[in-house]
Amino acid sequence: MFKILTKKIMVPSIKLFEIEAPLVARKALPGQFVILRIDEHGERIPLTIFDYDRARGTVFIIFQEVGKSTMQLGAMEEGDLLLDLVGPLGLPMKEERDKxxxxxxxxxxxxxxxxxxxxxxxxxxxxxxxxxxxxxxxxxxxxxxxxxxxxxxxxxxxxxxxxxxxxxxxxxxxxxxxxxxxxxxxxxxxxxxxxxxxxxxxxxxxxxxxxxxxxxxxxxxxxxxxxxxxxxxxxxxxxxxxxxxxxxxxxxxxxxNRFLEEERIASERFIQMCRKIERCDN
Ligand SMILES: Cc1cc2nc3c(=O)[nH]c(=O)nc-3n(C[C@H](O)[C@H](O)[C@H](O)COP(=O)(O)OP(=O)(O)OC[C@H]3O[C@@H](n4cnc5c(N)ncnc54)[C@H](O)[C@@H]3O)c2cc1C
Ligand code: FES
Structure with a gap:
């Protein structure tokens, strides 16, 4: 499990998380990304490594809530646990000098x-x-x-x-x-x-x-x-x-655009479920 240590709301639909992931932080390089899952029913969400702190053993991600999975992720709080997070994935960007x-x-x-x-x-x-x-x-x-x-x-x-x-x-x-x-x-x-x-x-x-x-x-x-x-x-x-x-x-x-209809249905269901929970809480 991977703990969310810090949550920052950059603008209402864009959030930053600092996540405890020492093995990923140790190897992360610019250009690479992670794939995470919130829980066992969750989609795999690819997100770029925004930054890392090798000493603290953490990686930072910044994501925009565009659909069901990123909305669900955005509702998580400091101290919550992600089921899994794999990375660093992808090839790092080539280094350049004096350009x-x-x-x-x-x-x-x-x-x-x-x-x-x-x-x-x-x-x-x-x-x-x-x-x-x-x-x-x-x-x-x-x-x-x-x-x-x-x-x-x-x-x-x-x-x-x-x-x-x-x-x-x-x-x-x-x-x-x-x-x-x-x-x-x-x-x-x-x-x-x-x-x-x-x-x-x-x-x-x-x-x-x-x-x-x-x-x-x-x-x-x-x-x-x-x-x-x-x-x-x-x-x-x-x-x-x-x-x-x-x-x-x-x-x-x-x-x-292959899954637009499925994505729309999943987002609507998620929003309806959140509204129901809100009504129950009130
Ligand atoms: C290598 C990589 C790095 C990325 N880095 C970032 C980042 O740093 N910050 C950020 O906000 N977003 C990033 N994304 C996009 C992010 O993965 C999608 O916004 C997210 O998966 C949407 O899921 P959803 O369920 O919230 O939305 P959905 O409603 O399911 O989909 C909305 C749109 O998101 C895209 N998407 C959906 N599922 C996936 C998937 N499995 N893989 C890729 N794209 C998908 C599609 O274009 C889709 O139309 C990155 C994607 C890739 C491939
Ligand atoms: S995501 Fe499966 S081959 Fe790239």
Whole structure:
């Protein structure tokens, strides 16, 4: 069992947990993820390792409540136990040195970008960060990202904070005035695709961290397969980081929508059950 030591509400739908998991903390590297289960009936939930503390033997995750399992996870409290947590999974991100690198994070995607940006910053790269959210109240980790960036651009879709517009507009501006060696983009699939299209004409290598639907997370079930450069790749064991110019995003998006109806039913059932419990408690 894995104990939740700390719970922090970043914004109402996005939460941070610090979880006791010494063996995972000992080996975790930027770019890797864990898969956890709340209980024996639970789905397997893949989540990026936001940070780790090897001395305390803990890992940190930041997750957005988007459906039944993440809502149930968000309702857990400090001291509660998770049934299992496996990791670190996936390949760590390649180390870089003395390069100019743009780190783009959209929405909850800022969380997976943070550890990579910090490692790049510590390895003497020049880090330009672009972080964005739909609106000011959904923006996370601004201060943390400032501390690991030489330059930072903040965007909101509705203009309520920072620049008005999408992260891709800020990315285009950076590409025009300050040609980087590498761009790393993490966020919704649409955003990663758009970033890859923005960088393509400039010929700048662009890495994306894919969030395909996963089951085992170790390369055995084939659920997370994606087409990269015309070849089948497993996001869990060959990724999750891939060259964005070679990913078939159209296929990825259609695979991600396979279970929409089941996901909708599960979320509705969970919300109804919570309402019933609330009524009983009152
Ligand atoms: C490698 C990886 C790292 C991730 N890191 C983070 C993170 O750091 N923070 C975060 O908030 N989210 C992260 N995700 C996404 C997260 O796993 C899903 O949001 C979560 O599984 C949704 O489950 P649900 O039951 O709450 O939602 P559901 O209603 O079941 O699904 C909502 C959407 O979530 C996605 N999803 C559902 N089940 C899975 C699954 N088994 N595997 C992957 N995606 C799924 C699908 O796109 C689906 O349409 C990551 C996914 C992957 C693959
Ligand atoms: S999740 Fe099963 S092969 Fe990747």
């Amino acid at each position: 100019k690198i743009v780190c783009v994070g959209g929405g909850v995607g800022v969380a997976p970008v943070f550890l990579k940006a910090r490692s790049l910053y510590e390895n003497k790269n020049y880090v330009i960060s672009i972080i964005g959210a739909r609106t000011k109240n959904l923006l996370i980790l601004e201060e943390e990202m400032r501390q690991v960036s030489h330059e930072i651009y903040i965007t909101t879709d509705d203009g309520s904070y920072g620049r008005h517009g999408f992260v891709t507009e800020a990315l285009k501006e950076v590409l025009e005035k300050n040609r980087p060696d590498l761009v790393l983009a993490v966020g919704p699939v649409m955003m990663m695709r758009a970033c890859s299209e923005v960088t393509r004409p400039y010929g700048v290598e662009t890495l994306v961290s894919l969030n395909s639907i996963m089951v085992d997370g170790t390369g055995m079930c084939g659920c997370c397969r994606v087409m990269v450069d015309g070849k089948v790749r497993f996001t869990c064991s060959d990724g999750p980081v891939f060259d964005g110019h070679l990913v078939d995003f159209k296929e990825l998006m259609s695979r991600q």
